[in-house]
Amino acid sequence: MSTEPINLPDDALRAIDALSRTDHLLVASDFDGTMAPIVDVPADARTDPQTQVALAELAGLAATTVAVVSGRALDVLAELTALPSSVHLVGSHGVEFDSDFSAGLTDEERARLAELNRQADDLAARFPGLFVEKKPASTALHYRHVAADARDAAVDAIQRGPCVIPGVHLTAGKQVVEIAAIETSKGLALERLREIDGATAVVFLGDDVTDESAFVRLSAPDVGVKVGEGKTAADVRIPDTAAVARFLTELAARRREHLGA
Incomplete structure (x- = not known):
């Protein structure tokens, strides 16, 4: 080196x-x-x-x-x-500015996050290699390790599913989509x-x-x-x-x- x-x-x-x-x-x-x-x-x-x-x-x-x-x-x-x-x-x-942030979510935001996580888990079961990273107010879906011939379908399913839950906020990264229950x-x-x-x-x-x-x-x-x-x-x-x-x-x-x- x-x-x-x-x-x-x-x-x-x-x-x-x-x-x-x-x-x-x-x-x-x-x-x-x-x-x-x-x-x-x-x-x-x-x-x-x-x-x-x-x-x-x-x-x-x-x-x-x-x-x-x-x-x-x-x-x-x-x-x-x-x-x-x-x-x-x-x-x-x-x-997250502190470890207890999730306690500050409203009932509506917690319900939104629960639905987001449910849909994310369903997608992970459909697309092997799709990694779901759950956080206190958001969920990140990493599709880097989805098989190449299934990756476009996985991204489309993400965009048509959890991305359109009313009230969520999206942040797209490198082969990952972060979906938050609140604005961030x-x-x-x-x-x-x-x-x-x-x-x-x-x-x-x-x-x-x-x-x-x-x-x-x-x-x-x-x-x-x-x-x-x-x-x-x-x-x-x-x-x-x-x-x-x-x-x-x-x-x-x-x-x-x-x-x-």
Whole structure:
């Protein structure tokens, strides 16, 4: 394995320099495909070790807030990231800010979620390989491992079934559809985090189409960082999770220098 340093693009370096000097910085990141490489078995995903060190270091600095905003359920996210308690964890695409969130659903929302889960289980029985990930206020249907000759039929069944339950909210990702019993998005979660901590600048890193709801809510001096290919509203693009590790390490170093820590 090469030990050569990863060179970041010039616009990424300029963004790091500007972000490091803001009064109160909010550093937020998606998990899968950003902090951790995409893997075939979701439970096997783990944060890049260098990224984990950089985020922990940033969270320990003054006037600096760190958050992970992911589609994962909150309890799963906590297990997979293994970050210090000073890092905010937001699960289910911005729904879960605490582990007791499901207790706050209305009777109507709980009934909607129950019907969503019933239909999802029926689809999993029809289409081998369809993985149903149940969360406190939503359900994700992963069709990555459905046989290629059945995948289109599975997607069509999802779109004609649980996706049209009255009142649900959809988030499409990479070979997954997240269906929520309430309105949610990573963008709304990011706005809430900004307000809680009074951030003067936000940087958000993400790789999936679900991260675009966060990117579109950013404006100068905020910075959106798109990881990998694809159309995006982000300001900066970097290639992969290794570049994410380098970006966050550089940001931690310059932020520490600016603060005199």
